Amino acid sequence: DTGVSQDPRHKITKRGQNVTFRCDPISEHNRLYWYRQTLGQGPEFLTYFQNEAQLEKSRLLSDRFSAERPKGSFSTLEIQRTEQGDSAMYLCASSPGQLPYEQYFGPGTRLTVT
Amino acid sequence: AQSVTQPDIHITVSEGASLELRCNYSYGATPYLFWYVQSPGQGLQLLLKYFSGDTLVQGIKGFEAEFKRSQSSFNLRKPSVHWSDAAEYFCAVGSYSGGGADGLTFGKGTHLIIQP
Numbered sequence: 001d002t003g004v005s006q007d008p009r010h011k012i013t014k015r016g017q018n019v020t021f022r023c024d025p026i027s028e029h030n031r032l033y034w035y036r037q038t039l040g041q042g043p044e045f046l047t048y049f050q051n052e053a054q055l056e057k058s059r060l061l062s063d064r065f066s067a068e069r070p071k072g073s074f075s076t077l078e079i080q081r082t083e084q085g086d087s088a089m090y091l092c093a094s095s096p097g098q099l100p101y102e103q104y105f106g107p108g109t110r111l112t113v114t
Numbered sequence: 115a116q117s118v119t120q121p122d123i124h125i126t127v128s129e130g131a132s133l134e135l136r137c138n139y140s141y142g143a144t145p146y147l148f149w150y151v152q153s154p155g156q157g158l159q160l161l162l163k164y165f166s167g168d169t170l171v172q173g174i175k176g177f178e179a180e181f182k183r184s185q186s187s188f189n190l191r192k193p194s195v196h197w198s199d200a201a202e203y204f205c206a207v208g209s210y211s212g213g214g215a216d217g218l219t220f221g222k223g224t225h226l227i228i229q230p
Contacts, residue, residue, distance in 0.1 A: 031214045042204050045217030056217060091157065100165055101215035105158040
């Protein structure tokens with residue numbers, strides 16, 4: 001068990017470009033979550049999956065954001081037409097389908113939009 | 115809607131002194147409560163959790179927290195801090211549905227500074 005991994009760790013992009021992040025959860029964890037954390041703030045929930053089904057999306061997830069988990073394993077988060085306000089740390093977490101349902105976090109992807 | 119308040123943005127404690135970080139929550143049902151720690155450039159690490167039962171829960175690294183329903187609080191404590199405890203601490207509240215955990219709601223965090 002190598003923990004939750006995220007790729008890339010850092011991404012610098014120009015405003016208007018599209019970016020995609022990847023998250024690999026702990027194997028056999030059926031739930032996968034995406035959060036966003038801006039400087040000086042706590043993480044904010046964006047969306048989560050149970051296996052390949054996207055069960056909930058926060059109102060923070062604008063239509064420029066899309067997330068997938070096609071085979072119930074890894075997930076991708078895509079941001080289209082990036083804006084400077086998208087600059088943040090994007091965190092991924094996974095959780096098993098049994099108590100105590102703890103969420104284990106990855107190291108995050110730091111996005112900077114210039 | 116659920117919410118978490120961490121009233122202290124920064125706390126400074128001398129090494130070896132005791133620590134208490136405050137957390138107040140708002141939640142309509144029985145809350146599931148967590149404390150996470152985040153060191154610079156690192157992901158979030160779970161310190162401890164409360165689901166039910168004993169209201170005093172023990173966690174890793176010598177931390178404990180007490181759930182007080184009447185005060186809607188879940189304060190984190192440590193009897194003697196070490197310089198390595200300097201980090202950002204987040205309290206979070208969660209719920210469960212359909213056989214798993216829903217997304218967590220986090221507080222804004224408390225930045226802990228350790229004085230030598």
